[in-house]
Amino acid sequence: MKVLVINAGSSSIKYQLYDMPRAEVLAKGFVERIGEPTSRLSHTCAGNSTTLEEAVPSHETAMELILKVLVKPGEGAVADLSEIGAVGHRVVHGGEEFTGSVKIDDRVLDSIERFAELAPLHNPHNLVGIRAAMRKLPGTAQVACFDTAFHTSIPKVAHMYALPFELYERHRVRRYGFHGTSHRYVARRAAAMIGRDKHDLNAITCHLGNGCSVAAVRKGRSVDTSMGFTPLEGLVMGTRAGDFDPAILFYLADKGYDLATLNGLCNKKSGLLGISGVSNDMRTLQKRAEEGNDRAALAIEIFCYRVRKYVGAYSAVLDGVDAVVFTGGIGENSSLVRELVCRDMTHLGIALDPKANAEAGGRESAVTVPDSRVQVLVIPTNEEQAIARDAFELVGGNGEPGTV
Ligand code: ADP
DSSP states (O other), X not given: OEEEEEEEOSSOEEEEEEETTTXXXXXXXXXXXXTXXXXXXXXXXXXXXXXXXXXXXXHHHHHHHHHHHHTOTTTOSOSSGGGEEEEEEEESOOTTTOSSOEEOOHHHXXXXXXXXXXXXXXXXXXXXXXXXXXXXXXTSEEEEEETTGGGGGOOHHHHOOSSOHHHHHHHOOSOOXXXXXXXXXXXXXXXXXXXXXXXXXXXXXXXESSSEEEEEEETTEEEXXXXXXXXXXXXXXXXXXXXXXXXXXXXXHHTTOOHHHHHHHHHHSOHHHHHHSSOSOHHHHHHHHHTTOHHHHHHHHHHHXXXXXXXXXXXXXXXXXXXXXXXXXXXXXXXXXXXXXXTTOGXXXXXXXXXXXXXXXXXXXXXXXXXXXXXXXXXXXXXXXXXXXXXXXXXXXSSOTTOO
């Protein structure tokens, strides 16, 4: 069965076409700058890349274009759209309702719309992508895969804030967590790598990309995570502050900063960019730090210190840790970050192998010495594959969604 995976953002749609259950990528690409005169589709199939520059006024036309290129003789991946057995959609917020991926029906659409209040920057765009796909492929099953789903197993003790309880009851204020598909994927891969049943793995998974989060995984289920009611909480990120004293906001409001400015400060101007004043990009910061830029070096140190604090905290939360996993653009590629996070952690059973760490380079690999009690693993994430598997399992497979 062919499964099309769709990730619809505000001005872009990314797609991958999978052949399941082999999980082979037949074609992939993205439409960017939807709604602008300079929109563009980039498509890769069987090693050949093509680019199409034409005005794409809406997500609907973007979907049309994607489906057209997928069946284009010579460049496409299928002879006919009827070969696509399911479409899997990334959806950011599933609230407390969706504990796993689901086939989309009217009730699911309503819920995704309802949760748009909790994820105003994402759910509305996800929904537009789903509706466009439903119209263009009316007979094909559509599946939603939620970023929040893996974290619905987090118990009250970890997901409730110490705010008045009625804020939870009336306004659904609680920790939801994000990046769930990635944390789940790498946790399952980690179990496979160290020869454990996926329901028997205790791990701390660190997703370090532009957005960053850590999850504590007990017996294969998420029991805590660093992102909260929104993706702002937790680790230092490219442009987000992560944890800080919220009273700073009241103080700044007194000084005349308005809400929109404060929101922009915390989400767009903080993090690695805010500290360094140089860039939100870890590669650039590492280069500038090497060249002697002190604030770039400080930003990296603060970033790593925060990850380290969470690894320590989650070591206390879990009754024993089998593996610490690094994933995301930074986690997979920066040996420096892994080293700064994990150095001098033998008291927690973590003994990094400097050579293995330096050579890990974005492949699945263990980077601890053989007798390290806790294994440190580098695992490239693959959220699209996880979505394709869920869609396949829900529509045609025999297993359960969430099997990697
Ligand atoms: P997103 O969260 O948008 O998917 P990625 O997971 O691709 O982002 O992560 C982007 C981050 O990964 C950037 O900060 C980038 O600098 C960093 N990164 C990518 N390659 C490397 C590398 N070789 N060394 C250090 N950082 C890297």
